[in-house]
Amino acid sequence: MWRLSLSAGYRGFGCRIVGPKGLWGSRVVHTCSAPAIPAGRITALQAVDLWKNHFTERGVMEPDHSSLYIMAYLLGAKTIESLEQEKLSEFLSPEKTEQMWKLCSRRLSRMPVQYVIEEWDFRDLTLKMRPPVFIPRPETEELVELMLNDLEMKPGTGIGADSQHTCLEVGCGSGAISLSLLKSLPQVRFVIVTNRFLATIFFCRLGLQDRLQIHCLDVMKDAETVLSLCRHVSTLVSNPPYLFSEDMTTLEPEIFLFEDHAALDGGKDGLKVIKQILTLAPQILSNHGRVYLEVDPRHPPLIQRWVEVNVEEMRYVETRHDITGRSVLKSLSVFMSSTMASFNQFVII
Amino acid sequence: MLRLSPFISCVYSLSSRVIWGVPHGAPLLLRPRPPGLMCVLAAGKKDLIDLPVLNEDELEEQFVRGSGPGGQATNKTSNCVVLKHIPSGTVVKCHQTRSVDINRKRAREIMRGKLDVFYKGELSEVLVNKKESELRKQEKRRKANGNLERKRLFRETLAANSKPGNDTV
Numbered sequence: 001m002w003r004l005s006l007s008a009g010y011r012g013f014g015c016r017i018v019g020p021k022g023l024w025g026s027r028v029v030h031t032c033s034a035p036a037i038p039a040g041r042i043t044a045l046q047a048v049d050l051w052k053n054h055f056t057e058r059g060v061m062e063p064d065h066s067s068l069y070i071m072a073y074l075l076g077a078k079t080i081e082s083l084e085q086e087k088l089s090e091f092l093s094p095e096k097t098e099q100m101w102k103l104c105s106r107r108l109s110r111m112p113v114q115y116v117i118e119e120w121d122f123r124d125l126t127l128k129m130r131p132p133v134f135i136p137r138p139e140t141e142e143l144v145e146l147m148l149n150d151l152e153m154k155p156g157t158g159i160g161a162d163s164q165h166t167c168l169e170v171g172c173g174s175g176a177i178s179l180s181l182l183k184s185l186p187q188v189r190f191v192i193v194t195n196r197f198l199a200t201i202f203f204c205r206l207g208l209q210d211r212l213q214i215h216c217l218d219v220m221k222d223a224e225t226v227l228s229l230c231r232h233v234s235t236l237v238s239n240p241p242y243l244f245s246e247d248m249t250t251l252e253p254e255i256f257l258f259e260d261h262a263a264l265d266g267g268k269d270g271l272k273v274i275k276q277i278l279t280l281a282p283q284i285l286s287n288h289g290r291v292y293l294e295v296d297p298r299h300p301p302l303i304q305r306w307v308e309v310n311v312e313e314m315r316y317v318e319t320r321h322d323i324t325g326r327s328v329l330k331s332l333s334v335f336m337s338s339t340m341a342s343f344n345q346f347v348i349i
Numbered sequence: 350m351l352r353l354s355p356f357i358s359c360v361y362s363l364s365s366r367v368i369w370g371v372p373h374g375a376p377l378l379l380r381p382r383p384p385g386l387m388c389v390l391a392a393g394k395k396d397l398i399d400l401p402v403l404n405e406d407e408l409e410e411q412f413v414r415g416s417g418p419g420g421q422a423t424n425k426t427s428n429c430v431v432l433k434h435i436p437s438g439t440v441v442k443c444h445q446t447r448s449v450d451i452n453r454k455r456a457r458e459i460m461r462g463k464l465d466v467f468y469k470g471e472l473s474e475v476l477v478n479k480k481e482s483e484l485r486k487q488e489k490r491r492k493a494n495g496n497l498e499r500k501r502l503f504r505e506t507l508a509a510n511s512k513p514g515n516d517t518v
């Protein structure tokens with residue numbers, strides 16, 4: 001498994017990115033020396049400008065956004081827009097200047113902003129971010145919205161309902177999906193299957209012990225164990241790795257160097273983990289249970305055909321596109337329904 | 350296999366900023382809010398009930414993240430939402446938060462306010478509230494000035510009374 005050299009980038013102002021086969025090629029800046037901290041004091045806006053220019057020179061993506069988000073974070077805000085103009089024109093303290101330099105140097109090594117400031121927002125939650133745990137994407141916010149609509153309408157899951165519903169999530173990342181649903185639906189319990197022990201830190205100290213179970217298992221290798229632990233689940237959700245292996249090599253450095261490849265690579269056709277989930281689903285789900293998946297735009301027809309042939313108890317219901325769906329769909333969510341006794345419809349989003 | 354055990358120590362905070370779990374495209378301020386959840390109104394300080402309801406078919410939404418792949422294949426932080434109301438040509442841009450979902454919802458709130466002004470002109474609730482708020486501020490300022498004036502006079506009186514040559518001690 002690919003490992004990121006953790007000594008690179010974070011601690012000093014200079015850094016080298018080293019992979020398993022030595023230094024990466026031209027796509028990556030090999031040494032990233034930061035500009036010197038100015039002798040005199042500077043304002044927040046001046047620091048933002050300085051770093052924006054430096055990021056631009058070094059080919060770092062989103063030079064302005066990166067600079068602005070880091071500065072906002074240092075000044076205690078989420079976005080620069082929420083700060084008053086006076087504050088931005090004030091001189092930064094030496095400590096804040098040093099922190100800005102430290103954090104921006106990390107960004108210089110192409111570390112995603114979310115890892116630099118160690119947090120990011122997903123809907124109305126602020127989540128911890130730690131490499132290499134997968135950073136939630138905005139498309140997944142729509143998946144959660146869709147699930148909330150469906151689950152709120154379903155008897156027994158809404159607020160004030162009597163019975164509890166169990167959701168299973170395969171691959172939790174930083175907890176974006178599960179924490180959103182746990183927060184909005186008090187009657188829902190979650191079982192999480194993740195192959196990364198690090199993920200458990202995202203769920204600590206939230207007072208969710210009675211509503212949450214986390215099992216460190218690999219859905220590909222530990223299928224039997226997963227089945228023995230997960231039964232009578234009403235909803236299965238996953239944002240599984242769905243990229244095609246050949247597309248992994250063209251990923252931007254922010255993703256390729258810092259995020260977990262196992263959370264991205266879905267095999268030759270991107271369907272490796274998806275197929276496994278759908279194979280196990282009928283035994284995991286209770287009657288009329290549903291599967292919600294986020295998938296690649298190319299997947300829905302492939303999944304539909306594959307399920308028709310290979311998973312008798314499941315049926316396609318619907319496909320829905322996310323907000324960026326124009327003629328070229330950027331990403332889709334898929335969800336399917338299953339029943340033990342008779343055919344049900346299933347839905348692809 | 351590992352069960353989450355409560356003694357794993359770490360610090361985490363759950364922000365409880367926003368609110369809704371409303372269906373995609375539904376008129377936001379008219380949805381009943383579930384009891385017990387904290388409600389924060391993002392746009393404006395008053396709860397405006399009479400704002401026009403948005404028809405999603407009349408809206409064109411653009412999510413500015415540049416070209417190229419989406420989903421897992423990209424990790425862009427720019428999440429500006431551009432919302433256009435086709436019949437009136439009104440455009441709203443929102444990048445107030447780090448969540449696209451919330452920016453979309455806020456863009457719609459802002460759009461409702463703008464459309465209210467567009468269609469109702471001076472009678473728009475938005476403008477009426479603004480005027481009222483201005484009047485309240487003016488009143489407050491007037492009173493504050495009045496207080497300052499009274500205090501000034503009082504001090505002068507005190508100073509005059511304590512001058513030498515007066516009989517009082």
